[in-house]
Amino acid sequence: MTVSTADLKITWEKxxxxxxxxxEPVENIDQPLLAAALREILEIAGLIVAGILIxxxxxxxxxxxxxxxxxxxxxxxxxxxxxFPNQEIRRSYTPNLEGEIPDIVMExxxxxxxxxxxxxxxxxxxxxxxxxxxxxxxxxATFQPSTGIIDINQLDSSGKYQPYQADSNGRYWIPGxxxxxxxxxxxxxxxxxxxLRWWDESGEMLLWGAEMVERERQERLIAQQETEQExxxxEQExxxxxxxxxxxxxxxxxxET
Numbered sequence: 001m002t003v004s005t006a007d008l009k010i011t012w013e014k015x016x017x018x019x020x021x022x023x024e025p026v027e028n029i030d031q032p033l034l035a036a037a038l039r040e041i042l043e044i045a046g047l048i049v050a051g052i053l054i055x056x057x058x059x060x061x062x063x064x065x066x067x068x069x070x071x072x073x074x075x076x077x078x079x080x081x082x083x084f085p086n087q088e089i090r091r092s093y094t095p096n097l098e099g100e101i102p103d104i105v106m107e108x109x110x111x112x113x114x115x116x117x118x119x120x121x122x123x124x125x126x127x128x129x130x131x132x133x134x135x136x137x138x139x140x141a142t143f144q145p146s147t148g149i150i151d152i153n154q155l156d157s158s159g160k161y162q163p164y165q166a167d168s169n170g171r172y173w174i175p176g177x178x179x180x181x182x183x184x185x186x187x188x189x190x191x192x193x194x195x196l197r198w199w200d201e202s203g204e205m206l207l208w209g210a211e212m213v214e215r216e217r218q219e220r221l222i223a224q225q226e227t228e229q230e231x232x233x234x235e236q237e238x239x240x241x242x243x244x245x246x247x248x249x250x251x252x253x254x255x256e257t
Contacts, residue, residue, distance in 0.1 A: 010134055011063040015070070015092035021059055022072075030145045031108045032056065033191055035075045038106075041198050041206045047178075053081040053099065059092035060102070062134050067123050071130050073105040076137075077177055095135060103176025104139040105131055106196075116142050132161050139164065139174060141181070148183050148194030171199055179206070 035056035042048050054077050059070045070092070081099030084090050095101045107116040107127065118126020121133070131137045132155065140161060141152045152172050153161035166172050171182035180199040188195065188208060198206045207215065245255040 008133070009065050011066075012094050012097040013061070013063050013068070014094050014097060015059060015061050015068075019068075019070075019092075021070070021091065030191070030193075031074055033189070034108055034143070034145060034196060037188060037208065038075055038196055038198070040208055042177075044209055044212065045198075045206050050083070051080050051099070053078045053090075053093060055090075055093070058090070060105075060135070061092050061094045062130070064123065064125065064134060069124060069130060069134065071127055073102075073127075073131075074108045075106040076102040077104050078102040079176065101135055102137050104141060104174055104181075105135075105137050106141045106143060109142055109144045128161070133159070138176065139172075141172075143196055145194055148185065150181075150183060150196070152181075169199075169203065 039048075039054050039056075042054065048054065054075070056075050057072045058076070059072050060076065062069050076093075078093065078095070079100050081093070093099070109116060115126045115128075117128050119129045119132075120126035121129055125134065128140070131140045136155060136159060138155050139152060141150060143150045150172075152164040152166075154164040156162045164172055166182075167180070169180075169182065171180040173179075174181050177198075178201075180201075180203075182197060182199060184195050184197040184205070185193065186195065188210070200206060248255045
């Protein structure tokens with residue numbers, strides 16, 4: 001499939017089997033934790049179904065003017081993705097060949113942002129340019145974990161990214177995912193800080209596994225406390241009835257049974 005613009009020839013070709021991918025380590029421990037946490041919520045909520053591809057640091061490919069371009073966003077979400085044979089390991093993803101354009105790509109910024117905002121058009125193009133002009137990803141999010149600042153841009157009708165406004169709760173509706181994306185501060189595992197989280201249409205925050213376990217534990221504790229309180233009330237009522245019966249008998253009145 002080929003898409004032509006005034007200056008670009010874009011084709012969608014699978015990454016060659018012998019292509020050597022860069023194996024640069026992640027810049028800090030935050031990046032894999034943030035990516036895993038975003039996926040975990042969707043998985044627990046049963047929102048990862050056949051055809052959905054969610055991946056951190058996976059090569060996303062396009063061929064620009066006969067030159068392969070490979071970018072690895074920190075997190076992306078795509079739908080209607082063709083399954084891989086069981087014995088093969090997916091090393092990359094080529095939109096329009098293997099599935100749809102990602103609905104959202106995210107970059108988690110380090111202390112010094114590299115090319116997440118680069119609009120360099122010459123080869124190799126910057127990430128911003130790649131997502132906006134080549135892939136035309138509907139929503140591009142950059143997140144600074146140390147400050148909790150999120151910058152979300154949405155592709156407009158002219159094919160340009162424009163700032164995406166949050167709702168009154170400071171969250172952003174992500175149409176392709178069908179959830180709100182927002183910031184939450186707290187602790188998960190060994191990390192305390194700002195996190196990206198999902199909320200449903202009703203405004204309820206979707207929970208991580210540990211939170212669901214804790215909620216169920218609290219619900220069981222409350223149920224046990226209510227049962228114990230009911231038992232104590234029943235015992236107190238029996239004692240009150242026994243005292244009243246004894247008082248009536250002392251007056252020569254046989255209480256009704």
